[in-house]
Amino acid sequence: MPRNGEGDKLLVNADKNPNTNGAVFTGIVDCHAEMGRNLGKIADGIKSGAIKTLIVFGEDVTKHGISAELLGKLETLVVSDILPNKTTAAAHYLLPGCAHAEKRGSFTNVKGRVQRFVKAVEPKGDARAEWEFLHELVYNVTGQNGFVNIEGLFNQMAAEVPAFNGVTWASLGDTGVTVQI
Secondary structure: OOOEOOOOOOOOOOEOOOOHHHHHHOOOOOOHHHOOOOHHHHHHHHHHOOOOEEEEEOOOHHHOOOOHHHHOOOOEEEEEEOOOOHHHHHOOEEEEEOOHHHOOEEEEOOOOEEEEEOOOOOOOOOOEOHHHHHHHHHHHHHOOOOOOOHHHHHHHHHHHOHHHOOOOHHHHOOOOEEOOO
């Protein structure tokens, strides 16, 4: 989703998403201007019945053009989030997600700096990071086990995404590395 606000052109960027460049590099979006552009297509697909199942991670899509009524037309809605909202209320399956401070991962900032972030606190109860839910889904549907830790997952992603040009989890170190934007 696009999240824009005030920027000062020095320290504060108008793009409030912490990983827009990562989304562009991995092909989730084609360019910064296209964040959220597929939501209308998803809504149309639900309306027409072409989309019967939707998986939503950490987003209340009812605030972005997919109404709760439209979500009710889905055969299956799987949602992972940390707080209740209209999307979680419509879910057939609700997966307890982790807050950013409860998981590990990486992000690529506006200057192309790829950095790790580390878990500050343990998640409560059964809460898990999104990649863990996706890993289990892929394994249960395809039988492919893939990587079972964030280091292996990052290394595979970085090997397949040209922008990361040989970066590995280990090479990020404590301060990260800069990639070409």
